[in-house]
Amino acid sequence: MDGSVSTEPLFRAAIVIPVYNHEEAIGPTLASVLEYGYPVLLVDDGSGPACRDVLINLDRQYDERVQLIRLAQNGGKGAAVKAGLRHLFALGYTHAVQIDADGQHDLTDLPTFMATGKRQPEALVTGYPRYDASVPALRYYARYLTHVWVWINTLSLRIKDTMCGFRVYPLAKVVELLDQESCGNRMDFDPEVIVRWAWRGWPVENLPTQVHYPIDGVSHFNAVKDNVLISLMHARLFFGMLVRLPKILSNRRHV
Known part of the structure; x- marks a missing residue:
């Protein structure tokens, strides 16, 4: 060693x-993730007894490679992700990779996501899906309504997809954001947090990734409740965009 820093x-x-x-789904998904050698935090979002017991057994099976935290009651995907991000930040991690439990993400892309996060450590790295035939047609087309609103609310097309749950978060920045601003606790979390990230002028990197729907046929997207929450979120963000308009335009000039 030459003594340089x-x-x-x-x-x-x-x-x-x-x-x-x-x-x-979680057992096969976890086994696939662990092939890449990274530690994993499972966040049990108030699951029922069957899933709870599976998660406890997986935590025991994989020892130090896997950690499990359990929320007392179901709070929604966003609540679970936020709890996980805060927990990893408290443990000293600099970045967290969000992956869905149902096996829909192509984990062969994980090294690319990690390499991009390491190369651009200040950027939120987000996937934009390439779907196979398993995607439900209604969800495929409906998600573009959210994309359009996000493009309006950010005055930008730089976010290619707003609902993909395959992301790399710089933890110091995202925890700072969550401490200062409210973000949704259910399926509204993914689009809302990335809009609020973009409002601050922080960088976003988009990566293509293959997505297929899920191996156990379980979806927790509630067509009524979650669409209402997402609609209210878009309305709230739209008025937030109007208030922040000068700052958003200023940030765009410096991106």
Whole structure:
């Protein structure tokens, strides 16, 4: 060693997987994730007894490679992700990779997501899906309504997809954001947090990723409740965009 001090930014990453009653899918998903050698945090979002027991057994099976935290009651995907991000930040990790429990994400892309996060440690790295034939047609087309609203609310097309749950978060920045601003606790979390991230002028990196729907046939998207929450979120963000308009335009000039 020559005694010089490295200027390379610290990158210490772990995987966070929110889980709610995916007792069939979580085992194979976790096994696939662990092949890449990263520590994994499972967040049990108030699952029923069957999934709870599976998660406890997985935690025991994989020892130090897997950690489990359990929320007392179901709060929604966003609540589970937020709990996981805060937990990993408190443990000293610099970045967290969010992956869904149902096996829909193509984990062969994980090294690319990690490499991009390490190369651009200040950026939120988000996937934009390439779907196979398993995607429900209604969800495929309906999600673009959310995209359009996000493009309006950010005055930008730089976010290619707003609802993909395959992301790399810089933990210091995202925890700062969550401490200062409210973000949804259910399916509204993914689009809302990335809009509020963009409002601050922070960088976003988009990566293509293959998505297929899910191996256990379980979806926790409630067509009525979650669409109402997402609609209210878009309305709230629209008025928030109007208030922040000068700052958003200023940030765009410096991106």
